[in-house]
């Protein structure tokens with residue numbers, strides 16, 4: 001199993017670290033345009049192998065895509081992150097060109113690859129990859145909901161004063177400050193609805209804190225987050241590599257599911273060796289449907305800024 005990660009920055013390196021530490025991939029290639037950086041990070045990570053007990057071979061490449069040839073999975077993290085006060089949507093001008101060229105380069109050397117799009121604005125970048133590569137939809141996966149759901153569980157556990165392992169919950173919708181739809185009605189503590197333990201006001205606060213999870217970290221860090229994003233990506237990569245058939249909310253092209261068309265947005269999917277093996281349609285109530293429609297309108301508006 002060969003995995004390529006494009007972008008040796010904060011998220012790309014964190015992602016390589018988690019993938020290697022889990023020891024399920026034979027090879028990880030990190031590629032970046034900055035001379036020597038991918039090679040340096042790969043060497044640094046390889047020097048963790050004896051310490052952390054993994055056999056994954058990690059190598060770096062300065063923009064030489066021949067080294068990525070025959071990758072099974074490729075993760076696109078190349079592009080700029082936001083700064084405090086910015087939205088993810090403001091990154092479109094620079095990141096669209098980068099993501100488009102990176103996807104084309106990857107496919108030239110790995111025609112069967114499954115692509116995981118991370119660069120922001122992620123739902124729009126995922127749509128751009130659809131529009132420009134023509135790959136079947138099962139092989140283009142946008143990562144956002146897995147991260148947002150992890151942040152939702154963190155906030156739920158905080159409110160419940162419970163261990164996170166007691167908590168389950170999912171966030172669907174667009175990966176944006178306003179577009180996320182945390183499914184509080186479906187969230188549970190040990191299979192009991194969290195509404196049994198938390199007031200409506202407290203749950204609304206949990207949802208609000210979840211939606212600005214990325215912005216909160218960007219304000220604290222001066223750039224956007226990388227540990228949880230890297231861990232979330234590695235979870236998707238492992239589900240595909242190990243054919244786990246796990247369910248994650250991922251951004252995928254919708255063609256009528258959830259009454260939405262012609263956009264990529266986060267919904268629950270089953271991930272296995274075929275990439276997105278199934279889009280899972282869950283019953284939403286009227287309020288949840290309205291939030292999903294509003295979120296989709298926001299994503300479509302950003303998609304409208306693309307030159308495709």
Ligand SMILES: NC(=O)c1ccc[n+]([C@@H]2O[C@H](COP(=O)([O-])OP(=O)(O)OC[C@H]3O[C@@H](n4cnc5c(N)ncnc54)[C@H](O)[C@@H]3O)[C@@H](O)[C@H]2O)c1
Nearest residue numbers: 007009010011032033078079080081118119120122143229
């Ligand atoms: N979808 C998500 O949940 C999520 C989470 C975190 C970050 N992000 C996004 O991921 C992206 C990367 O974030 P980061 O914190 O790692 O940024 P970073 O600046 O640390 O790293 C980005 C890397 O991309 C490289 N790069 C730029 N253009 C390139 C090209 N054409 N080819 C190869 N490499 C290129 C840069 O040299 C840099 O090393 C940002 O757009 C950020 O908003 C998304």
Ligand SMILES: O=C(O)C[C@H](O)C(=O)O
Nearest residue numbers: 082088120214215224225
């Ligand atoms: O917040 C960001 O801009 C980065 C990423 O999308 C995140 O949610 O951490």
